[in-house]
Amino acid sequence: MTQLDRGDFLRLGAGGLIVAATAGLLPAGAAAQVPAPTPQDDDVAFLSFATTAERASRDAYRAAYRQAGAGFSRAERSHLDHVASAKRAHILRLDAALGVDAPLTGDFVTVLPKGAVATKASALALLHQLETLLVRVYLNGVGYAADSGTRVFLGRLLAYDSEALGWLQLRAGQASPGGLSSPIDLQPAADALDGFLSTPDFPD
Amino acid sequence: MTKNLLTRALMLALMLGLAAPAAASALDVYAASSLRDVFTKIDPAPTYNFLGSNTLQLQIERGAPADVFASASPTEAQALFRGGNCQRPVTFATNKLVMLVPKGNPKALKSVYRLRGGGLRLAVGNAGVPVGGYTRALLRRLGLSRVLTSNTVSNEANVAGIIEKVANGSADAGFAYATDARIASSQVDAIRLPRYAQPPVRYQVCRVVRSGVDAGGADAFIAKVRSKRGRGLLRAAGFGLPPASKR
Numbered sequence: 001m002t003q004l005d006r007g008d009f010l011r012l013g014a015g016g017l018i019v020a021a022t023a024g025l026l027p028a029g030a031a032a033q034v035p036a037p038t039p040q041d042d043d044v045a046f047l048s049f050a051t052t053a054e055r056a057s058r059d060a061y062r063a064a065y066r067q068a069g070a071g072f073s074r075a076e077r078s079h080l081d082h083v084a085s086a087k088r089a090h091i092l093r094l095d096a097a098l099g100v101d102a103p104l105t106g107d108f109v110t111v112l113p114k115g116a117v118a119t120k121a122s123a124l125a126l127l128h129q130l131e132t133l134l135v136r137v138y139l140n141g142v143g144y145a146a147d148s149g150t151r152v153f154l155g156r157l158l159a160y161d162s163e164a165l166g167w168l169q170l171r172a173g174q175a176s177p178g179g180l181s182s183p184i185d186l187q188p189a190a191d192a193l194d195g196f197l198s199t200p201d202f203p204d
Numbered sequence: 205m206t207k208n209l210l211t212r213a214l215m216l217a218l219m220l221g222l223a224a225p226a227a228a229s230a231l232d233v234y235a236a237s238s239l240r241d242v243f244t245k246i247d248p249a250p251t252y253n254f255l256g257s258n259t260l261q262l263q264i265e266r267g268a269p270a271d272v273f274a275s276a277s278p279t280e281a282q283a284l285f286r287g288g289n290c291q292r293p294v295t296f297a298t299n300k301l302v303m304l305v306p307k308g309n310p311k312a313l314k315s316v317y318r319l320r321g322g323g324l325r326l327a328v329g330n331a332g333v334p335v336g337g338y339t340r341a342l343l344r345r346l347g348l349s350r351v352l353t354s355n356t357v358s359n360e361a362n363v364a365g366i367i368e369k370v371a372n373g374s375a376d377a378g379f380a381y382a383t384d385a386r387i388a389s390s391q392v393d394a395i396r397l398p399r400y401a402q403p404p405v406r407y408q409v410c411r412v413v414r415s416g417v418d419a420g421g422a423d424a425f426i427a428k429v430r431s432k433r434g435r436g437l438l439r440a441a442g443f444g445l446p447p448a449s450k451r
Binding site for chain 2: 041042044045046048049052053101103104107108186187190191193194197198199201202203
């Protein structure tokens with residue numbers, strides 16, 4: 001469960017509700033109404049990118065959580081841990097939607113820049129970079145995925161990661177985010193993600 | 205008369221002498237085309253049959269006298285295993301896809317996304333051969349499946365055909381394994397592809413199950429491939445290696 005203080009709650013407003021919904025806290029009836037994603041044609045591209053980028057993001061949250069001396073408060077570390085867990089659940093759902101196209105364990109390893117989570121500021125910057133990338137790709141996917149179930153699914157991931165991005169911005173002392181980011185094409189997104197990936201079993 | 209007998213005896217001895225090493229090197233290895241260079245370095249002795257993995261699978265299912273089968277994807281080896289034609293396959297190498305362009309990159313194709321514009325000539329493996337399956341998976345992951353309809357596509361039966369088309373300029377681009385790009389580096393340039401979209405290319409090897417199989421020879425060959433020397437040669441050829449725990 002995300003831990004928010006009163007100020008956070010007021011600032012985030014409805015975002016908190018979205019988080020609750022996307023973190024799997026919807027009533028069973030409401031959750032059942034969400035159509036299962038059945039990706040068509042190139043919808044797989046959004047899901048493939050998402051599952052790999054969410055893995056990198058999850059690993060970054062975990063690394064930040066484990067960096068005890070970085071300067072995060074206990075509540076903040078608890079939040080980092082919670083987001084990492086939620087992302088793990090999202091990855092499982094993404095992989096289920098991808099079926100045989102889902103990457104296997106060991107296909108990719110996340111490579112974080114040296115010292116990326118050494119301080120609170122650097123960790124927040126790294127997480128912000130990854131969340132922004134995800135949000136911008138989800139915006140693209142929500143607009144262009146062919147399958148309606150896939151669009152809804154990407155929309156829920158967008159809602160969750162947007163809220164996570166808001167939390168990061170608040171912690172970094174930035175003003176509350178003014179509007180959504182712009183969508184990004186998969187080509188520059190792939191270039192950005194490549195910097196965080198390694199394929200140790202495969203030739204480089 | 206005596207001279208004739210001596211000549212015949214000499215000829216018989218020579219024939220036997222020649223037959224002996226032939227029998228000793230009669231191991232038949234059926235392997236994916238992309239393994240040609242490295243397998244002949246690991247062990248030059250066997251009789252090799254290098255073709256597309258799906259073609260080799262079909263030949264073995266129809267009773268071809270193979271002792272070892274090495275495929276460029278698990279699909280073919282696992283199908284033989286499920287059908288009782290092969291012992292349990294093991295992964296011994298990995299690879300990656302690259303986009304090939306003719307040497308000098310005359311069309312200035314710096315990214316795979318440039319194919320979205322259409323109007324180019326592409327050489328890809330046909331859907332049934334591993335490199336073709338991997339290419340289609342890669343394009344799906346990139347959101348580029350449509351480039352197979354917006355460009356003129358030549359479907360090839362194996363990697364050699366793709367390399368040839370790109371090398372001689374019949375194709376503006378093609379998709380093949382990174383190791384093939386290395387071998388043909390004097391004729392083609394390789395364009396790197398996004399990591400997240402790379403399908404895991406895994407090579408598997410197994411001993412064929414049939415009457416008269418050279419089980420000892422097959423096991424010895426597979427051991428050579430998976431040995432320290434074999435892995436070193438695979439690595440030197442540009443292949444990736446699975447972790448020791450997966451061996």
